[in-house]
Amino acid sequence: MTDANGIGMTSQRTRARMVERLREEGIKDPMVLAAMNEIPRHLFVQEGLQSRAYEDTPLPIGEGQTISSPYTVARSCELACQGRVLDKVLEIGGGCGYQAAVLSRLAKKVISLERIAKLVGTARNNLDRLRIRNVLVKVADGSRGYPREAPYDAIIVAAAMPFIPPELTAQLKPGGRLVVPVGLGEDQRLTLVEKREEGLVEQALETVKFVPLVSGVA
Numbered sequence: 001m002t003d004a005n006g007i008g009m010t011s012q013r014t015r016a017r018m019v020e021r022l023r024e025e026g027i028k029d030p031m032v033l034a035a036m037n038e039i040p041r042h043l044f045v046q047e048g049l050q051s052r053a054y055e056d057t058p059l060p061i062g063e064g065q066t067i068s069s070p071y072t073v074a075r076s077c078e079l080a081c082q083g084r085v086l087d088k089v090l091e092i093g094g095g096c097g098y099q100a101a102v103l104s105r106l107a108k109k110v111i112s113l114e115r116i117a118k119l120v121g122t123a124r125n126n127l128d129r130l131r132i133r134n135v136l137v138k139v140a141d142g143s144r145g146y147p148r149e150a151p152y153d154a155i156i157v158a159a160a161m162p163f164i165p166p167e168l169t170a171q172l173k174p175g176g177r178l179v180v181p182v183g184l185g186e187d188q189r190l191t192l193v194e195k196r197e198e199g200l201v202e203q204a205l206e207t208v209k210f211v212p213l214v215s216g217v218a
């Protein structure tokens with residue numbers, strides 16, 4: 001991928017270094033690493049920030065929101081996918097569409113919900129530009145999921161929830177996985193819920209820092 005200011009020419013190398021770092025930080029799934037290597041993160045941030053796009057940091061995307069750090073995206077995808085290609089994934093909190101673009105390589109169909117209409121426009125443009133056709137971006141409050149397209153192989157939430165609403169786990173297929181930051185303020189844990197035959201199995205993983213989930217659309 002090249003673009004007008006030439007950053008595309010160096011971005012493949014920079015991105016390969018980012019993927020190397022992700023590997024060192026413990027991301028193992030080859031499909032996730034390949035997707036992170038393929039999707040040009042710099043095209044998802046504002047021009048002035050493109051030179052920082054491959055640092056392991058969140059960056060502003062407007063409307064007071066941020067694009068999640070590469071590690072956060074890779075980690076959530078790895079937890080959701082378990083090394084297989086999924087049929088259908090729901091992402092709650094799509095922002096500028098970066099994680100949805102990564103997921104487009106890991107699932108046959110991706111539904112991405114975002115409550116801020118302006119960001120939905122940005123995400124759609126970003127995905128169109130990369131000719132990604134298997135992601136449906138919707139303006140919607142995803143607090144209770146999206147029953148219309150359920151059930152899902154995985155649900156990934158990109159904004160912190162104070163608790164896990166039962167409506168979300170209800171929308172998982174048997175064997176499905178929910179990856180969600182749970183908690184308030186600084187006290188958030190990335191949480192994995194698996195829907196097993198014997199019931200829901202919940203694991204609180206590392207401490208994380210996501211923007212809070214907000215109700216309603218804007």
Ligand code: SAH
Pocket residue numbers: 065066067068073092093094095096097098099100113114115116119140141142143158159211212213214215216
């Ligand atoms: N997945 C994004 C991260 C975006 S940050 C990435 O690839 O970088 C989280 C996003 O969640 C913000 O854009 C915010 O507007 C959105 N959000 C917050 N509450 C929401 C809700 N109830 N429904 C849908 N989106 C929500």
